[in-house]
Amino acid sequence: MNFPLSSASHIPRKRFGQHFLHDKNILRRIVEAVSPRASDVLVEIGPGEGALTFPLLQxxxxxxxxxLDRDLIEPLRARAAPIGELTIVSRDVLSVDFGALAAGARVRVVGNLPYNISTPILFHCLDHANAIEDMHFMLQKEVVERMAAGPGSKTYGRLSVMLQxxxxxEPLFGVPPGAFRPPPKVDSAVVRLVPLAPADLPQADFGLIARLVRAAFGQRRKTLTNALREFASAEQLAAAGIDPRARAEQLAPATFVALAQWLSARPD
Structure with a gap:
């Protein structure tokens, strides 16, 4: 991997959450995990100075x-020209329609995500999951642990449920702070997300599920009777097969689906 990596030429900007990856071994492992193909519609979020962009492009x-950082765009475009066809979208990723980028295909999304807005980006990708084949992201290690956590874990929460x-x-491997310029104050990790096939998705109102999960974990120290009183009484929770005295972190993702199905089916 002989591509130019990040240098001191661009000062990382805190407002963009910039930490440029420069470790060649970590870059190689990410590219191997993605295993890009010529037929892929590859989308990279936040290419920075192109350390990951160029091997993926090749x-x-x-x-x-x-x-989003306009100062990076022209240097990226110039350095990419001899390698392959690079299309740069100069926008906030939260305003990007992945379905439109896919143009009838499905995209493969890659990114060293800005840690200060990683959760909103993950939820934005979920909103476009039907247009995405898979995702490989570098994130704060703590966030990856939350994403993969199961019920009963201290790290299990809204993000865990909605993603799963x-x-x-699939958490892949950890990345130390020294792999970046400047080094972040936390450890990082690479994770793979693969959207489920339509036949494997829960047959329930996802909007309702999202509201239930948000309410339940928004007051996670409270029992479900109190946290979900807007949606159901203690008696109704019990009728749906859920212990009203339980707390959100005790419920598996499938239980939130079952509750949404029960609420949707109950008579008005």
Whole structure:
């Protein structure tokens, strides 16, 4: 991997949450995990100075990069020209329609996500999951642990439930702070997310599930009777097969689905 990596030429900006990856071994492992193909519609979120962009571009021949920092765009475009076809979308990723980028296909999304907005980006990707084949993200290690956590864990929460209802979550490997410029104050990790096939998705109102999960974990120290009083009484929770005295972190993702199905089916 002989591509130019990040240098001191661009000062990382705190407001963009920029930490440029420079460790060649970590970059190689990410590219191997993604295993890009020429037929892929690859989308990279936050290419930065292109350390990951260029090897992905060489492998796939083309790549779409979403970059908000305008000062990085022209250097990226110039350095990518001899390698492959780089399309740069100069927008906030939270405003990007992945379905439109896919143009009838499905995209493969990659990114060293800004840690300060990683959770909103994950939820935005979930909103477009039907247009996404898979996702490989570098995130704060703590966030990856939350994504993969099961019921009863201290790290299990809203993010765990909503991701696991829509995707398989596979933590891949850890990344130390020294792999970045500047080094973040936390450890990082790479994770793979694969959206479930339509036939494997819960047959329930996802909007209702999202509201139930948000309410339950928004007051996670309270019993479900108190946290979900807007949706159901203690008696109704019991009728749906849920212990009203339980707390949100005790419920598996499938239980939230079952509750949403029960609420949708009950007579008005």
């Amino acid at each position: 492998a796939a021949g083309k790549l779409i990069a979403i970059e 209802l829509r995707c398989t979550v």
